[in-house]
Amino acid sequence: MSEKETTAARPLIDDEAFMSVADLKAYVAEVESAKASQSYVAMQAADQAKKDLIERLSRPIELTPEKISAFMHRVKLAAERGEREMLIGRFPSELCTDHGRAINNTEEGWPETLIGLPLQVHQIWKDKLQPLGYGLKAMIIEWPEGFPGDVGMFLTWK
Template identity: 40%
Template sequence: MIASDAEMEELDRERSLKQKKKQQEQELRETFMSRKVAPEAIDRINNAVRIAAQNGQHHLQVITFPSTFCSDGGRRINIADAEWPSTLTGFAKDAFDFYEKELRPLGYKLRAEIISFPGGMPGDVALSLTW
């Protein structure tokens, strides 16, 4: 009976951790989907680009997010499909729209790539400005 009680406690702990993780992921997703680019973003980006360029870099990673936040799970980004921007949702879409309106006319380019492959599947996406 003692072993059975210990097993039940362990199962309850695992169930609780799973539930907590699921809740955190849901909160992260909701925040990501409702977040917008801040009005002072252009100043912050210019400052970050200036520092990166002074250090001899030619790109700056500006946002990362789970590929599950893309409408296709990151597949188009993974295969470098020209239509990858159409799969962006939430904050990533808002950031892309900001890039199109404010940064592309200044000569910046935007690169998207899958930066992790947990279990062989697309994990996180990174959007980077290049110059």
């Protein structure tokens, strides 16, 4: 056999190295399925973490002198940096009876929609900090899929 005949009879690349279109589609489907499965598990974990957070924030906390002192120290540090407000709480809009609608629309009665710890924070501000000249504002700070997500509560001063 001549060299020319041997080269013609031998494929340049082994046929087994090629993947058929059907095999390629099956491979892509497996990869996409694995990604979706991981995404689903991650979404379930995030959903459970949010439920746990809502459960925890649904209950008021005990305020100790140490916690109050640490909080006021954070306020002083923020003021020293020239800031005029400080995020004091972030919570899911599910801790509002209207899921944050009144906060988003800056309605005057928005505090009446709060429950749990956010309501306690508002009451502490009203009883202790407002008489000292501090302000309190709330706004939706996250919009997952276009819906109100987390609410941010800010202590303000001038």
